[in-house]
Amino acid sequence: MVSPAGCRVLFVIDSAATGGAEHVIWSLLEGLPRSRVEPYLVCPASGPMLERYRQAAASVAALEGRSCLSPRSILQIASLIRRWKIDVVHTCLYTSDVGGILAARIAGAPRVVSHIVGRNFYVTEERGLLRMRRRLLSLFYRLAYRGADRLIAVSEAVKRDLAERRGARVPPGKITVIRHAPDDGLAVPAGEVERARQQLGLREDAVVLSAVAHLIPIKGHRYLVQAMAQVAPMLPRAVCVLIGDGPERGALERMAHSLGLNGQVVFAGACDGALKRAVVQLSRAVVLPSLSEGLPVSLLEAMALGKPVIAADAGGMGELVADQVTGLLVPPADPAALAGAIRTLASDEALSGRMGQAGRRRIEEAFSSREMVQRVTALYEGLLG
Missing domain, CATH: 3.40.50.2000 (Glycogen Phosphorylase B;)
Incomplete structure:
Protein backbone atom coordinates (compact mmCIF):
# COMPACT_ATOMS: atom_id res chain seq x y z
CA MET A 1 0.00 0.00 0.00
CA VAL A 2 1.08 3.59 -0.62
CA SER A 3 2.07 5.38 2.60
CA PRO A 4 0.20 8.55 3.67
CA ALA A 5 3.22 10.57 2.55
CA GLY A 6 2.96 9.11 -0.95
CA CYS A 7 5.15 6.73 -2.90
CA ARG A 8 8.83 7.36 -3.48
CA VAL A 9 9.80 7.15 -7.14
CA LEU A 10 13.36 7.02 -8.45
CA PHE A 11 13.70 8.22 -12.03
CA VAL A 12 16.69 6.77 -13.86
CA ILE A 13 17.74 8.52 -17.08
CA ASP A 14 21.10 8.30 -18.82
CA SER A 15 20.99 11.86 -20.18
CA ALA A 16 20.69 15.47 -19.06
CA ALA A 17 20.59 16.80 -22.64
CA THR A 18 17.67 18.69 -24.18
CA GLY A 19 15.88 15.92 -26.08
CA GLY A 20 12.32 14.66 -25.96
CA ALA A 21 12.94 11.94 -23.37
CA GLU A 22 14.57 14.41 -21.01
CA HIS A 23 11.62 16.79 -21.44
CA VAL A 24 9.15 14.02 -20.58
CA ILE A 25 11.00 13.13 -17.37
CA TRP A 26 11.33 16.78 -16.37
CA SER A 27 7.59 17.29 -16.96
CA LEU A 28 6.84 14.42 -14.58
CA LEU A 29 9.30 15.65 -11.95
CA GLU A 30 7.73 19.10 -12.16
CA GLY A 31 4.11 18.00 -12.26
CA LEU A 32 3.72 15.00 -9.96
CA PRO A 33 1.60 15.88 -6.89
CA ARG A 34 3.93 15.97 -3.86
CA SER A 35 1.13 14.79 -1.59
CA ARG A 36 1.10 11.49 -3.48
CA VAL A 37 4.54 11.12 -5.09
CA GLU A 38 8.03 12.05 -3.87
CA PRO A 39 10.34 12.06 -6.93
CA TYR A 40 14.07 11.29 -6.85
CA LEU A 41 16.46 11.18 -9.80
CA VAL A 42 19.77 9.68 -10.87
CA CYS A 43 21.33 11.03 -14.08
CA PRO A 44 24.70 12.13 -15.56
CA ALA A 45 26.71 14.75 -13.67
CA SER A 46 26.45 17.38 -16.40
CA GLY A 47 24.09 18.60 -19.11
CA PRO A 48 21.79 21.52 -19.90
CA MET A 49 18.80 19.90 -18.15
CA LEU A 50 20.64 19.19 -14.89
CA GLU A 51 19.66 22.40 -13.09
CA ARG A 52 16.00 21.98 -14.06
CA TYR A 53 16.15 18.41 -12.77
CA ARG A 54 17.59 19.62 -9.46
CA GLN A 55 14.90 22.23 -9.02
CA ALA A 56 12.10 19.72 -9.64
CA ALA A 57 13.25 16.57 -7.79
CA ALA A 58 13.41 15.94 -4.04
CA SER A 59 17.03 14.82 -4.51
CA VAL A 60 19.33 14.23 -7.48
CA ALA A 61 22.35 11.90 -7.59
CA ALA A 62 25.02 11.97 -10.30
CA LEU A 63 25.91 8.70 -11.99
CA GLU A 64 29.32 7.44 -10.88
CA GLY A 65 29.92 5.32 -13.97
CA ARG A 66 30.08 6.31 -17.64
CA SER A 67 26.50 5.19 -18.21
CA CYS A 68 23.69 3.30 -16.52
CA LEU A 69 25.09 0.11 -18.06
CA SER A 70 28.39 0.26 -16.17
CA PRO A 71 28.66 -2.11 -13.17
CA ARG A 72 29.60 0.85 -10.97
CA SER A 73 26.42 2.72 -11.91
CA ILE A 74 24.22 -0.34 -11.47
CA LEU A 75 25.54 -0.91 -7.95
CA GLN A 76 25.20 2.81 -7.18
CA ILE A 77 21.56 2.85 -8.33
CA ALA A 78 20.83 -0.25 -6.23
CA SER A 79 22.36 1.50 -3.21
CA LEU A 80 20.24 4.62 -3.80
CA ILE A 81 17.08 2.50 -4.03
CA ARG A 82 17.81 1.06 -0.58
CA ARG A 83 18.95 4.35 0.99
CA TRP A 84 15.97 6.36 -0.24
CA LYS A 85 13.51 3.51 0.41
CA ILE A 86 12.22 3.68 -3.16
CA ASP A 87 8.80 2.19 -3.98
CA VAL A 88 8.92 2.53 -7.80
CA VAL A 89 11.91 2.73 -10.15
CA HIS A 90 10.96 4.61 -13.34
CA THR A 91 13.48 4.28 -16.19
CA CYS A 92 13.71 6.14 -19.50
CA LEU A 93 16.09 5.58 -22.48
CA TYR A 94 17.30 2.10 -23.34
CA THR A 95 20.59 2.12 -21.37
CA SER A 96 18.67 3.40 -18.35
CA ASP A 97 16.05 0.68 -18.87
CA VAL A 98 18.60 -2.12 -18.81
CA GLY A 99 20.81 -0.76 -16.02
CA GLY A 100 17.90 0.56 -13.98
CA ILE A 101 15.87 -2.66 -14.18
CA LEU A 102 18.88 -4.72 -13.14
CA ALA A 103 19.65 -2.38 -10.23
CA ALA A 104 16.02 -2.45 -9.12
CA ARG A 105 16.00 -6.23 -9.00
CA ILE A 106 19.32 -6.33 -7.13
CA ALA A 107 17.94 -3.89 -4.54
CA GLY A 108 14.53 -5.54 -4.29
CA ALA A 109 12.53 -2.50 -5.39
CA PRO A 110 8.80 -3.24 -5.15
CA ARG A 111 7.95 -2.09 -8.68
CA VAL A 112 9.70 -1.08 -11.93
CA VAL A 113 8.26 1.04 -14.76
CA SER A 114 10.05 1.64 -18.08
CA HIS A 115 9.04 4.66 -20.17
CA ILE A 116 9.53 3.99 -23.90
CA VAL A 117 9.67 7.21 -25.92
CA GLY A 118 10.93 5.86 -29.26
CA ARG A 119 10.60 2.91 -31.60
CA ASN A 120 13.58 0.60 -31.17
CA PHE A 121 12.75 -1.88 -33.93
CA TYR A 122 12.29 0.41 -36.92
CA VAL A 123 14.70 -1.55 -39.16
CA THR A 124 12.80 -2.72 -42.25
CA GLU A 125 15.67 -4.28 -44.17
CA GLU A 126 15.59 -8.02 -43.51
CA ARG A 127 18.87 -9.16 -45.06
CA GLY A 128 22.42 -9.66 -43.87
CA LEU A 129 23.80 -7.71 -40.92
CA LEU A 130 20.66 -5.62 -40.46
CA ARG A 131 18.57 -8.75 -40.05
CA MET A 132 21.03 -10.03 -37.45
CA ARG A 133 20.99 -6.65 -35.71
CA ARG A 134 17.20 -6.67 -35.51
CA ARG A 135 17.15 -10.17 -34.03
CA LEU A 136 19.80 -9.30 -31.45
CA LEU A 137 17.93 -6.14 -30.44
CA SER A 138 14.72 -8.10 -30.09
CA LEU A 139 16.38 -10.67 -27.82
CA PHE A 140 18.17 -7.98 -25.80
CA TYR A 141 15.02 -5.99 -25.05
CA ARG A 142 12.92 -9.10 -24.50
CA LEU A 143 15.26 -10.17 -21.70
CA ALA A 144 15.49 -6.66 -20.20
CA TYR A 145 11.78 -5.90 -20.11
CA ARG A 146 10.94 -9.16 -18.36
CA GLY A 147 12.19 -7.36 -15.25
CA ALA A 148 9.74 -4.45 -15.60
CA ASP A 149 6.27 -4.55 -14.08
CA ARG A 150 4.82 -2.08 -16.57
CA LEU A 151 5.94 -0.33 -19.75
CA ILE A 152 4.66 3.11 -20.68
CA ALA A 153 4.52 3.65 -24.46
CA VAL A 154 4.14 7.23 -25.69
CA SER A 155 2.08 6.21 -28.73
CA GLU A 156 0.19 3.27 -30.18
CA ALA A 157 3.03 2.87 -32.69
CA VAL A 158 5.52 2.37 -29.86
CA LYS A 159 3.17 -0.14 -28.21
CA ARG A 160 2.93 -2.15 -31.44
CA ASP A 161 6.69 -1.98 -31.81
CA LEU A 162 7.18 -3.43 -28.33
CA ALA A 163 4.54 -6.14 -28.68
CA GLU A 164 5.08 -7.49 -32.18
CA ARG A 165 7.15 -10.55 -32.98
CA ARG A 166 10.03 -8.60 -34.54
CA GLY A 167 10.15 -6.33 -31.47
CA ALA A 168 10.56 -7.07 -27.78
CA ARG A 169 7.49 -9.37 -27.71
CA VAL A 170 6.16 -7.69 -24.57
CA PRO A 171 2.63 -8.90 -23.71
CA PRO A 172 0.25 -6.09 -24.78
CA GLY A 173 -1.45 -6.16 -21.38
CA LYS A 174 1.83 -5.10 -19.78
CA ILE A 175 2.00 -1.91 -21.90
CA THR A 176 0.09 1.29 -21.11
CA VAL A 177 -0.09 4.09 -23.68
CA ILE A 178 0.30 7.52 -22.06
CA ARG A 179 0.94 10.39 -24.44
CA HIS A 180 3.04 13.32 -23.30
CA ALA A 181 2.31 16.95 -24.08
CA PRO A 182 4.06 20.28 -24.53
CA ASP A 183 4.45 22.67 -21.61
CA ASP A 184 1.23 24.44 -20.67
CA GLY A 185 0.97 28.04 -21.83
CA LEU A 186 3.86 27.77 -24.29
CA ALA A 187 4.55 31.25 -25.69
CA VAL A 188 7.33 33.40 -27.14
CA PRO A 189 7.91 36.78 -25.42
CA ALA A 190 7.68 39.92 -27.54
CA GLY A 191 10.99 40.81 -29.12
Whole structure:
Protein backbone atom coordinates (compact mmCIF):
# COMPACT_ATOMS: atom_id res chain seq x y z
CA MET A 1 0.00 0.00 0.00
CA VAL A 2 1.08 3.59 -0.62
CA SER A 3 2.07 5.38 2.60
CA PRO A 4 0.20 8.55 3.67
CA ALA A 5 3.22 10.57 2.55
CA GLY A 6 2.96 9.11 -0.95
CA CYS A 7 5.15 6.73 -2.90
CA ARG A 8 8.83 7.36 -3.48
CA VAL A 9 9.80 7.15 -7.14
CA LEU A 10 13.36 7.02 -8.45
CA PHE A 11 13.70 8.22 -12.03
CA VAL A 12 16.69 6.77 -13.86
CA ILE A 13 17.74 8.52 -17.08
CA ASP A 14 21.10 8.30 -18.82
CA SER A 15 20.99 11.86 -20.18
CA ALA A 16 20.69 15.47 -19.06
CA ALA A 17 20.59 16.80 -22.64
CA THR A 18 17.67 18.69 -24.18
CA GLY A 19 15.88 15.92 -26.08
CA GLY A 20 12.32 14.66 -25.96
CA ALA A 21 12.94 11.94 -23.37
CA GLU A 22 14.57 14.41 -21.01
CA HIS A 23 11.62 16.79 -21.44
CA VAL A 24 9.15 14.02 -20.58
CA ILE A 25 11.00 13.13 -17.37
CA TRP A 26 11.33 16.78 -16.37
CA SER A 27 7.59 17.29 -16.96
CA LEU A 28 6.84 14.42 -14.58
CA LEU A 29 9.30 15.65 -11.95
CA GLU A 30 7.73 19.10 -12.16
CA GLY A 31 4.11 18.00 -12.26
CA LEU A 32 3.72 15.00 -9.96
CA PRO A 33 1.60 15.88 -6.89
CA ARG A 34 3.93 15.97 -3.86
CA SER A 35 1.13 14.79 -1.59
CA ARG A 36 1.10 11.49 -3.48
CA VAL A 37 4.54 11.12 -5.09
CA GLU A 38 8.03 12.05 -3.87
CA PRO A 39 10.34 12.06 -6.93
CA TYR A 40 14.07 11.29 -6.85
CA LEU A 41 16.46 11.18 -9.80
CA VAL A 42 19.77 9.68 -10.87
CA CYS A 43 21.33 11.03 -14.08
CA PRO A 44 24.70 12.13 -15.56
CA ALA A 45 26.71 14.75 -13.67
CA SER A 46 26.45 17.38 -16.40
CA GLY A 47 24.09 18.60 -19.11
CA PRO A 48 21.79 21.52 -19.90
CA MET A 49 18.80 19.90 -18.15
CA LEU A 50 20.64 19.19 -14.89
CA GLU A 51 19.66 22.40 -13.09
CA ARG A 52 16.00 21.98 -14.06
CA TYR A 53 16.15 18.41 -12.77
CA ARG A 54 17.59 19.62 -9.46
CA GLN A 55 14.90 22.23 -9.02
CA ALA A 56 12.10 19.72 -9.64
CA ALA A 57 13.25 16.57 -7.79
CA ALA A 58 13.41 15.94 -4.04
CA SER A 59 17.03 14.82 -4.51
CA VAL A 60 19.33 14.23 -7.48
CA ALA A 61 22.35 11.90 -7.59
CA ALA A 62 25.02 11.97 -10.30
CA LEU A 63 25.91 8.70 -11.99
CA GLU A 64 29.32 7.44 -10.88
CA GLY A 65 29.92 5.32 -13.97
CA ARG A 66 30.08 6.31 -17.64
CA SER A 67 26.50 5.19 -18.21
CA CYS A 68 23.69 3.30 -16.52
CA LEU A 69 25.09 0.11 -18.06
CA SER A 70 28.39 0.26 -16.17
CA PRO A 71 28.66 -2.11 -13.17
CA ARG A 72 29.60 0.85 -10.97
CA SER A 73 26.42 2.72 -11.91
CA ILE A 74 24.22 -0.34 -11.47
CA LEU A 75 25.54 -0.91 -7.95
CA GLN A 76 25.20 2.81 -7.18
CA ILE A 77 21.56 2.85 -8.33
CA ALA A 78 20.83 -0.25 -6.23
CA SER A 79 22.36 1.50 -3.21
CA LEU A 80 20.24 4.62 -3.80
CA ILE A 81 17.08 2.50 -4.03
CA ARG A 82 17.81 1.06 -0.58
CA ARG A 83 18.95 4.35 0.99
CA TRP A 84 15.97 6.36 -0.24
CA LYS A 85 13.51 3.51 0.41
CA ILE A 86 12.22 3.68 -3.16
CA ASP A 87 8.80 2.19 -3.98
CA VAL A 88 8.92 2.53 -7.80
CA VAL A 89 11.91 2.73 -10.15
CA HIS A 90 10.96 4.61 -13.34
CA THR A 91 13.48 4.28 -16.19
CA CYS A 92 13.71 6.14 -19.50
CA LEU A 93 16.09 5.58 -22.48
CA TYR A 94 17.30 2.10 -23.34
CA THR A 95 20.59 2.12 -21.37
CA SER A 96 18.67 3.40 -18.35
CA ASP A 97 16.05 0.68 -18.87
CA VAL A 98 18.60 -2.12 -18.81
CA GLY A 99 20.81 -0.76 -16.02
CA GLY A 100 17.90 0.56 -13.98
CA ILE A 101 15.87 -2.66 -14.18
CA LEU A 102 18.88 -4.72 -13.14
CA ALA A 103 19.65 -2.38 -10.23
CA ALA A 104 16.02 -2.45 -9.12
CA ARG A 105 16.00 -6.23 -9.00
CA ILE A 106 19.32 -6.33 -7.13
CA ALA A 107 17.94 -3.89 -4.54
CA GLY A 108 14.53 -5.54 -4.29
CA ALA A 109 12.53 -2.50 -5.39
CA PRO A 110 8.80 -3.24 -5.15
CA ARG A 111 7.95 -2.09 -8.68
CA VAL A 112 9.70 -1.08 -11.93
CA VAL A 113 8.26 1.04 -14.76
CA SER A 114 10.05 1.64 -18.08
CA HIS A 115 9.04 4.66 -20.17
CA ILE A 116 9.53 3.99 -23.90
CA VAL A 117 9.67 7.21 -25.92
CA GLY A 118 10.93 5.86 -29.26
CA ARG A 119 10.60 2.91 -31.60
CA ASN A 120 13.58 0.60 -31.17
CA PHE A 121 12.75 -1.88 -33.93
CA TYR A 122 12.29 0.41 -36.92
CA VAL A 123 14.70 -1.55 -39.16
CA THR A 124 12.80 -2.72 -42.25
CA GLU A 125 15.67 -4.28 -44.17
CA GLU A 126 15.59 -8.02 -43.51
CA ARG A 127 18.87 -9.16 -45.06
CA GLY A 128 22.42 -9.66 -43.87
CA LEU A 129 23.80 -7.71 -40.92
CA LEU A 130 20.66 -5.62 -40.46
CA ARG A 131 18.57 -8.75 -40.05
CA MET A 132 21.03 -10.03 -37.45
CA ARG A 133 20.99 -6.65 -35.71
CA ARG A 134 17.20 -6.67 -35.51
CA ARG A 135 17.15 -10.17 -34.03
CA LEU A 136 19.80 -9.30 -31.45
CA LEU A 137 17.93 -6.14 -30.44
CA SER A 138 14.72 -8.10 -30.09
CA LEU A 139 16.38 -10.67 -27.82
CA PHE A 140 18.17 -7.98 -25.80
CA TYR A 141 15.02 -5.99 -25.05
CA ARG A 142 12.92 -9.10 -24.50
CA LEU A 143 15.26 -10.17 -21.70
CA ALA A 144 15.49 -6.66 -20.20
CA TYR A 145 11.78 -5.90 -20.11
CA ARG A 146 10.94 -9.16 -18.36
CA GLY A 147 12.19 -7.36 -15.25
CA ALA A 148 9.74 -4.45 -15.60
CA ASP A 149 6.27 -4.55 -14.08
CA ARG A 150 4.82 -2.08 -16.57
CA LEU A 151 5.94 -0.33 -19.75
CA ILE A 152 4.66 3.11 -20.68
CA ALA A 153 4.52 3.65 -24.46
CA VAL A 154 4.14 7.23 -25.69
CA SER A 155 2.08 6.21 -28.73
CA GLU A 156 0.19 3.27 -30.18
CA ALA A 157 3.03 2.87 -32.69
CA VAL A 158 5.52 2.37 -29.86
CA LYS A 159 3.17 -0.14 -28.21
CA ARG A 160 2.93 -2.15 -31.44
CA ASP A 161 6.69 -1.98 -31.81
CA LEU A 162 7.18 -3.43 -28.33
CA ALA A 163 4.54 -6.14 -28.68
CA GLU A 164 5.08 -7.49 -32.18
CA ARG A 165 7.15 -10.55 -32.98
CA ARG A 166 10.03 -8.60 -34.54
CA GLY A 167 10.15 -6.33 -31.47
CA ALA A 168 10.56 -7.07 -27.78
CA ARG A 169 7.49 -9.37 -27.71
CA VAL A 170 6.16 -7.69 -24.57
CA PRO A 171 2.63 -8.90 -23.71
CA PRO A 172 0.25 -6.09 -24.78
CA GLY A 173 -1.45 -6.16 -21.38
CA LYS A 174 1.83 -5.10 -19.78
CA ILE A 175 2.00 -1.91 -21.90
CA THR A 176 0.09 1.29 -21.11
CA VAL A 177 -0.09 4.09 -23.68
CA ILE A 178 0.30 7.52 -22.06
CA ARG A 179 0.94 10.39 -24.44
CA HIS A 180 3.04 13.32 -23.30
CA ALA A 181 2.31 16.95 -24.08
CA PRO A 182 4.06 20.28 -24.53
CA ASP A 183 4.45 22.67 -21.61
CA ASP A 184 1.23 24.44 -20.67
CA GLY A 185 0.97 28.04 -21.83
CA LEU A 186 3.86 27.77 -24.29
CA ALA A 187 4.55 31.25 -25.69
CA VAL A 188 7.33 33.40 -27.14
CA PRO A 189 7.91 36.78 -25.42
CA ALA A 190 7.68 39.92 -27.54
CA GLY A 191 10.99 40.81 -29.12
CA GLU A 192 12.47 37.29 -28.99
CA VAL A 193 11.53 36.53 -32.59
CA GLU A 194 13.37 39.55 -33.98
CA ARG A 195 16.40 38.82 -31.79
CA ALA A 196 16.45 35.26 -33.15
CA ARG A 197 16.26 36.55 -36.72
CA GLN A 198 19.22 38.86 -36.12
CA GLN A 199 21.25 36.27 -34.21
CA LEU A 200 20.95 33.76 -37.06
CA GLY A 201 21.44 36.37 -39.80
CA LEU A 202 18.06 35.74 -41.44
CA ARG A 203 16.78 38.32 -43.93
CA GLU A 204 13.52 40.13 -43.24
CA ASP A 205 11.95 38.64 -46.37
CA ALA A 206 13.17 35.08 -45.72
CA VAL A 207 10.55 32.33 -45.71
CA VAL A 208 11.82 30.34 -42.75
CA LEU A 209 11.40 26.62 -42.18
CA SER A 210 12.86 24.95 -39.12
CA ALA A 211 13.75 21.46 -37.96
CA VAL A 212 14.36 20.74 -34.26
CA ALA A 213 16.19 17.46 -33.66
CA HIS A 214 19.55 15.95 -32.79
CA LEU A 215 21.71 15.60 -35.90
CA ILE A 216 21.76 11.80 -35.98
CA PRO A 217 20.95 9.47 -38.91
CA ILE A 218 17.50 8.36 -37.73
CA LYS A 219 16.24 11.96 -37.81
CA GLY A 220 16.56 12.00 -41.61
CA HIS A 221 18.18 15.43 -42.03
CA ARG A 222 19.99 14.29 -45.18
CA TYR A 223 16.63 13.97 -46.94
CA LEU A 224 15.70 17.47 -45.80
CA VAL A 225 18.93 18.93 -47.18
CA GLN A 226 18.33 17.10 -50.47
CA ALA A 227 14.76 18.42 -50.52
CA MET A 228 15.98 21.99 -49.98
CA ALA A 229 18.19 21.60 -53.06
CA GLN A 230 15.00 20.95 -55.06
CA VAL A 231 13.11 23.81 -53.39
CA ALA A 232 15.82 26.48 -53.71
CA PRO A 233 15.59 27.19 -57.48
CA MET A 234 11.84 27.89 -57.27
CA LEU A 235 11.79 29.55 -53.83
CA PRO A 236 15.09 31.41 -53.44
CA ARG A 237 13.85 33.15 -50.26
CA ALA A 238 13.26 29.82 -48.49
CA VAL A 239 15.69 29.16 -45.62
CA CYS A 240 15.75 26.04 -43.46
CA VAL A 241 17.18 26.42 -39.94
CA LEU A 242 18.44 23.19 -38.37
CA ILE A 243 18.28 23.46 -34.58
CA GLY A 244 20.34 20.82 -32.83
CA ASP A 245 23.76 19.27 -32.90
CA GLY A 246 25.21 15.81 -33.25
CA PRO A 247 27.59 13.50 -35.10
CA GLU A 248 25.93 14.08 -38.50
CA ARG A 249 26.59 17.82 -38.53
CA GLY A 250 29.86 17.72 -40.47
CA ALA A 251 28.46 15.45 -43.18
CA LEU A 252 25.30 17.55 -43.47
CA GLU A 253 27.29 20.79 -43.75
CA ARG A 254 29.39 19.26 -46.52
CA MET A 255 26.27 18.05 -48.32
CA ALA A 256 24.65 21.48 -48.11
CA HIS A 257 27.81 23.11 -49.46
CA SER A 258 28.13 20.61 -52.32
CA LEU A 259 24.49 21.27 -53.29
CA GLY A 260 25.05 25.02 -53.36
CA LEU A 261 22.80 25.67 -50.38
CA ASN A 262 25.05 28.10 -48.52
CA GLY A 263 22.68 30.51 -46.79
CA GLN A 264 19.56 28.44 -47.47
CA VAL A 265 20.36 25.79 -44.88
CA VAL A 266 21.46 27.34 -41.58
CA PHE A 267 23.06 25.20 -38.87
CA ALA A 268 22.06 26.87 -35.61
CA GLY A 269 23.55 24.19 -33.36
CA ALA A 270 22.20 23.41 -29.91
CA CYS A 271 19.94 26.28 -28.79
CA ASP A 272 18.40 27.14 -25.45
CA GLY A 273 14.64 26.86 -25.10
CA ALA A 274 13.95 30.55 -25.67
CA LEU A 275 15.91 30.74 -28.93
CA LYS A 276 14.48 27.44 -30.17
CA ARG A 277 10.90 28.58 -29.59
CA ALA A 278 11.62 31.96 -31.19
CA VAL A 279 12.91 30.28 -34.35
CA VAL A 280 9.83 28.05 -34.44
CA GLN A 281 7.62 31.11 -34.00
CA LEU A 282 9.10 32.89 -37.02
CA SER A 283 8.86 29.73 -39.17
CA ARG A 284 6.31 29.22 -41.94
CA ALA A 285 6.37 25.50 -41.06
CA VAL A 286 8.32 23.05 -38.91
CA VAL A 287 9.79 19.96 -40.57
CA LEU A 288 10.70 16.56 -39.10
CA PRO A 289 11.83 13.97 -41.70
CA SER A 290 12.61 11.19 -39.18
CA LEU A 291 12.77 7.56 -40.23
CA SER A 292 11.23 6.60 -36.89
CA GLU A 293 9.56 8.48 -34.02
CA GLY A 294 7.55 7.75 -30.92
CA LEU A 295 5.71 11.04 -30.28
CA PRO A 296 8.11 13.92 -30.98
CA VAL A 297 8.13 16.76 -28.45
CA SER A 298 9.43 19.17 -31.11
CA LEU A 299 6.25 18.77 -33.18
CA LEU A 300 4.00 18.96 -30.12
CA GLU A 301 5.62 22.29 -29.25
CA ALA A 302 5.44 23.57 -32.83
CA MET A 303 1.73 22.80 -33.03
CA ALA A 304 1.14 24.39 -29.61
CA LEU A 305 2.75 27.54 -31.02
CA GLY A 306 0.34 27.49 -33.96
CA LYS A 307 2.72 26.19 -36.63
CA PRO A 308 1.89 23.62 -39.32
CA VAL A 309 4.21 20.65 -39.53
CA ILE A 310 5.69 18.63 -42.35
CA ALA A 311 6.64 15.15 -41.21
CA ALA A 312 7.65 11.78 -42.53
CA ASP A 313 4.80 9.35 -41.91
CA ALA A 314 6.78 7.08 -39.59
CA GLY A 315 5.98 5.65 -36.18
CA GLY A 316 3.69 7.83 -34.10
CA MET A 317 3.65 10.78 -36.53
CA GLY A 318 0.22 9.88 -37.88
CA GLU A 319 -1.21 9.87 -34.35
CA LEU A 320 -0.14 13.50 -33.97
CA VAL A 321 -0.38 15.06 -37.44
CA ALA A 322 -3.72 15.09 -39.26
CA ASP A 323 -2.62 15.09 -42.91
CA GLN A 324 -3.91 18.06 -44.92
CA VAL A 325 -5.44 19.51 -41.73
CA THR A 326 -2.68 20.28 -39.22
CA GLY A 327 0.17 19.71 -41.63
CA LEU A 328 1.46 17.41 -44.35
CA LEU A 329 2.67 13.82 -44.08
CA VAL A 330 5.11 12.43 -46.64
CA PRO A 331 6.73 9.01 -47.13
CA PRO A 332 9.96 8.52 -45.15
CA ALA A 333 13.29 8.93 -46.98
CA ASP A 334 11.64 10.67 -49.95
CA PRO A 335 13.32 14.02 -50.73
CA ALA A 336 11.02 14.74 -53.70
CA ALA A 337 7.85 14.33 -51.62
CA LEU A 338 9.39 16.39 -48.84
CA ALA A 339 10.30 19.14 -51.32
CA GLY A 340 6.74 19.18 -52.64
CA ALA A 341 5.30 19.59 -49.15
CA ILE A 342 7.77 22.38 -48.36
CA ARG A 343 6.85 24.21 -51.57
CA THR A 344 3.14 23.90 -50.76
CA LEU A 345 3.38 25.58 -47.35
CA ALA A 346 6.27 27.93 -48.09
CA SER A 347 4.39 29.44 -51.02
CA ASP A 348 0.95 29.70 -49.36
CA GLU A 349 0.96 31.75 -46.15
CA ALA A 350 -2.84 31.57 -45.76
CA LEU A 351 -2.86 27.76 -45.96
CA SER A 352 0.04 27.60 -43.54
CA GLY A 353 -1.87 29.81 -41.10
CA ARG A 354 -5.04 27.71 -41.27
CA MET A 355 -3.14 24.48 -40.68
CA GLY A 356 -1.21 26.06 -37.83
CA GLN A 357 -4.38 27.13 -36.04
CA ALA A 358 -5.89 23.67 -36.57
CA GLY A 359 -2.76 22.18 -35.03
CA ARG A 360 -3.00 24.45 -32.00
CA ARG A 361 -6.62 23.38 -31.46
CA ARG A 362 -5.62 19.72 -31.73
CA ILE A 363 -2.99 20.11 -29.02
CA GLU A 364 -5.41 21.97 -26.74
CA GLU A 365 -8.08 19.29 -27.20
CA ALA A 366 -6.07 16.06 -27.22
CA PHE A 367 -2.72 16.55 -25.44
CA SER A 368 -2.57 17.54 -21.78
CA SER A 369 0.41 17.57 -19.40
CA ARG A 370 -2.02 17.42 -16.49
CA GLU A 371 -3.65 14.27 -17.85
CA MET A 372 -0.24 12.66 -18.43
CA VAL A 373 0.78 13.34 -14.82
CA GLN A 374 -2.55 12.10 -13.46
CA ARG A 375 -2.33 8.85 -15.42
CA VAL A 376 1.27 8.18 -14.40
CA THR A 377 0.41 8.86 -10.74
CA ALA A 378 -2.54 6.46 -10.96
CA LEU A 379 -0.30 3.85 -12.59
CA TYR A 380 2.17 4.01 -9.68
CA GLU A 381 -0.58 3.70 -7.11
CA GLY A 382 -2.24 0.86 -8.99
CA LEU A 383 1.01 -1.11 -9.12
CA LEU A 384 1.60 -0.62 -5.40
CA GLY A 385 -1.95 -1.61 -4.52
